[in-house]
Amino acid sequence: xxxxxxxxxxxxxxxxxxxxxxxxxxxxxxxxxxxxxxxxxxxxxxxxxxxxxxxxxxxxxxxxxxxxxxxxxxxxxxxxxxxxxxxxxxxxxxxxxxxxxxxxxxxxxxxxxxxxxxxxxxxxxxxxxxxxxxxxxxxxxxxxxxxxxxxxxxxxxxxxxxxxxxxxxxxxxxxxxx
Numbered sequence: 411x412x413x414x415x416x417x418x419x420x421x422x423x424x425x426x427x428x429x430x431x432x433x434x435x436x437x438x439x440x441x442x443x444x445x446x447x448x449x450x451x452x453x454x455x456x457x458x459x460x461x462x463x464x465x466x467x468x469x470x471x472x473x474x475x476x477x478x479x480x481x482x483x484x485x486x487x488x489x490x491x492x493x494x495x496x497x498x499x500x501x502x503x504x505x506x507x508x509x510x511x512x513x514x515x516x517x518x519x520x521x522x523x524x525x526x527x528x529x530x531x532x533x534x535x536x537x538x539x540x541x542x543x544x545x546x547x548x549x550x551x552x553x554x555x556x557x558x559x560x561x562x563x564x565x566x567x568x569x570x571x572x573x574x575x576x577x578x579x580x581x582x583x584x585x586x587x588x
Contacts, residue, residue, distance in 0.1 A: 413481055413505075413521055415528055418463040418470025423456040425472070426463075429480045433500040439547045441498070442572050469532045473501070473521035481505045484525040486532060486542070494539035494586070496529055499553070506552075526560055533586055540587050545579040547571060557582050 418426065427448075434445040463470030463485055473482035482501035489495050501522050519527070533539045544562065546553050548571075562582040571577040 413473045413475050415471060415473055415521075415524055418460055418472055418483070418485075420457065420461040420464055422472070423453070423460045425478075425480045426460050426470075426483070427451075427456045429472075429483050429500065430459075430498075432502065433483075433498075436503065437500065437550070439571075439573075439577075440500070440550055440553065444573075467537070469529060469536075470498075471525045471528045471532075473505070473525055482521045482525055484529050486529045488537055488539065491538055492540045494529075494533035494537055494542045496526075496542055496544040499525075499544075501525075522556060523560070530584065530586070540585070542584045542586055544582050545569060546582060548578050548580055554580070554582075560584070 431445060431448055434441055434443065434448055438444065460470070462468055467488040469486045471484050472480050475481050482505060483498060484496065484500075485498040486494050486496055499522075501520075505521055530542060533542045542562075543565070544557065546557065548568075562584045565581045565583050567581040568578045569581070571579050
């Protein structure tokens with residue numbers, strides 16, 4: 411495995427800013443802000459985001475390459491006591507798919523699966539949530555397939571996509587208990 415997983419810490423704001431900008435450039439339809447908006451944020455906003463990720467009721471997980479470069483990130487939070495929510499999921503393109511680095515060699519899980527495992531573990535062990543939900547853009551087929559393989563199912567709930575309300579986001583959920 412040429413990466414490690416770790417929780418996001420408040421002092422990680424420069425790496426978090428860098429990966430967030432890469433996320434927005436790579437998959438603009440997946441996130442609720444634009445590159446232009448993100449570039450306009452002051453340092454205090456980036457510090458706020460990493461401090462929030464390390465606060466109770468929140469979690470941020472980063473996959474970090476041996477050279478210190480963040481290759482992926484996922485976040486979770488509790489919008490309600492019985493529900494955890496997965497947000498801010500991204501993996502650098504060269505770490506996606508069957509040719510990417512895997513834990514334990516070619517047959518092991520990749521960084522996305524390992525980060526998701528950590529978010530699920532957090533939701534099960536550190537919260538009282540009964541389910542983990544997410545919203546995914548209806549046209550983000552790669553992400554939808556990954557979530558389905560990971561046990562998430564569509565709930566039937568849809569919301570207008572905030573950056574273009576003619577499009578929609580689909581809610582998916584994973585049962586955590588019971």
